[in-house]
Amino acid sequence: MSKPFDAIVIGAGQAGPSLVGQLTGAGMKVLMVERKLFGGTCVNTGCMPTKTLVASAYAAHLARRASDFGILVGAEVGIDMKRVKQRADTVSYNARTGVEKWLRGMENCTVIEGHARFTAPHEIAIGSETYTAPRIFLNVGGRANIPDMPGINDIEYLTNTSILQLDEVPEHLVVVGGSYIGLEFAQMYRRFGAEVTVVEKGPRLVSREDEDISDAIKDILEAEGIAMRLNAECISFKPHPNGVEVGVDCTNGAPSVVGSHVLMAIGRRPNTDDLALDKAGVALDERGFIKVDDHLATNVDGIWALGDCNGRGAFTHTAYNDYEIVAANLLDGENRKVSERIPGYALYIDPPLGRVGVTESQARASGRPILVSKRPMTRVGRAVERDETLGFMKVIADAETQKILGAAILGTSGDEAIHGILDTMNADVGYPQLKWSVPIHPTVSELIPTLLGDLKPA
Incomplete structure (x- = not known):
């Protein structure tokens, strides 16, 4: 006999736990299913461990450059890789156990560790047990794509x-x-x-x-x-x-x-090939991603897909925003849409690349009249003081509406400084609003008004 719930959330990645918190807070009886590691990709194999490793690598790089800053250290910089790994493992472990403890402590939340497979549109099986709910949310993530290459x-x-x-x-x-x-x-x-x-x-x-x-x-x-x-x-x-x-x-x-x-x-591929989605009638695209509409609903009423498995974003922050969209629409009567999301992301090499909106190539291809400005990081006082002047800033704007279309900051703190532009785009105001701001000195962001002031037809 199936066990009934008000909602089932499959996958404890970035979107799942927060959604469970909202659903249980609204009085629903919720089943959370996780088949491997709580916290999903970000916590276990993505952002948190890799950026911890990046920080260790940066420390090694800076130690080798110590003399450039007038600091005298030993001739050799040693790497204790076991300690480096332990540090990353600890960061992941703390985050993972924190997520699990939070879920298991939620009132009205039942946590099951196991592999869920559909047996019907609103029924899943985990081992020999079956569970039903009128609302099912798929947050199953993705994994590394391994093409069929020779050898x-x-x-x-x-x-x-x-x-x-x-x-x-x-x-x-x-x-x-x-x-x-x-x-x-x-x-x-x-x-x-x-x-x-x-x-x-x-x-x-x-x-x-x-x-x-x-x-x-x-x-x-x-x-x-x-x-x-x-x-x-x-x-x-x-x-x-x-x-x-x-x-x-x-x-x-x-x-x-x-x-x-x-x-x-x-690249990455979605974890959708072993959920028996055909038993539920859930449609996939040619790459295996779950097809969703602008509200993240699938073609089957009462089933939603969030995070990496829906092909509408490949980042922790987009997965979390998926949760926000679904929760706002379902519980608060709002009409939030994925299409309203302004894409932003970063590449965490050193110096990092912060990106938002369209590229210059995409803006040119649109046929609209555009303005472009580009400045080297050598013009940024903070970068000079750090002796980290590689890279540049670039911004693209619509010549007619004066709205910022996109920007790139490849340079020290570029992943943080890009948020000034991202926030302006989200506020849906013209670039003059940001151009006349008074940023703090000395920061990387202080060059942004100057960058905007130099926008020219491209």
Whole structure:
């Protein structure tokens, strides 16, 4: 006999626990199902452990540069990778156990650890037990995408999850994929002391960004000794006495590179292939993402999809915003929409890239009259004082409406400074409002009014 609930939430990632809190607070009896680790990708294999590792790598990098600041330290900078890993593990563990404790302590919330599968549109099975609810929320996340490349099944490789288990520095890490995840690990392990090669099928890194951003990122990483193999049209793998031989078939350079370790960083795929969604009639797109409307509802009444599994955002903050949208519409009678969300994100190399809105290329392709301004980070006093002047700021605005369309800050604290522009865009006001603000000196953000004041037709 099925056990009834008012709502079932599958997946304790970024959106799930907060949604459970809202639903139980509204008096609903809720079942929370988590089959592996509470907290989801961000807490366990994404933001929290990786940014903890990035911080350790930055400390090593800064220690090597100590003399530039007049600080005298020993000649060698040692890396205790076991301690580095322990620190990241501790951060994840504390966050994970905190989420679990919060859920288990909620009134009206039943927590079950297990693998949920649909047996009907509003019924799931976990082991031999079945549960029903008129409202089901899918927050099942995603995992590393491993394309069927020649030789991939003949080698051992790392993903963004398994690489976190390393407690030693690889001799030579080959990163397959020149986008966000791959580049963060590439710089991180280079700073830990590994030889690093990035293999990218396309002609440039982070191809969704403007070409000047891609070029600057490439220059930054190459300056730290990271080898780049772009235009790798035919990537293949085979075992080698020293690890793995990666065929790259590039237009320039040796046809292959040998690494002690290989990290596969070629995008993500949703965890939707083992939920028996067909039994519920939930529609998927060609990539396996759950199709949702502007309110995050699926094609089946009473079933919603939030977070990475719906293809409408690939970040912790977009997953959390999915929860906010669903909760506001369901419980508060609002009409929040995903399409109203202004996209913003960051790439956590050093210096970081903060991004919001459209790129310059996208703005030009729209055919609308635009204004563009660009300033180097060498003009930022805070960057000069830190001796971290790599990168630049760029903003794009609509010439007619004076609304900011997008911006990029590739530079020290770029991930924080971008929020001044993001907030202006969310407020839906013209750039003159921000242009005449009086920012604090000395900060990275203080150059933004100057940047806006230099907007010119493009």
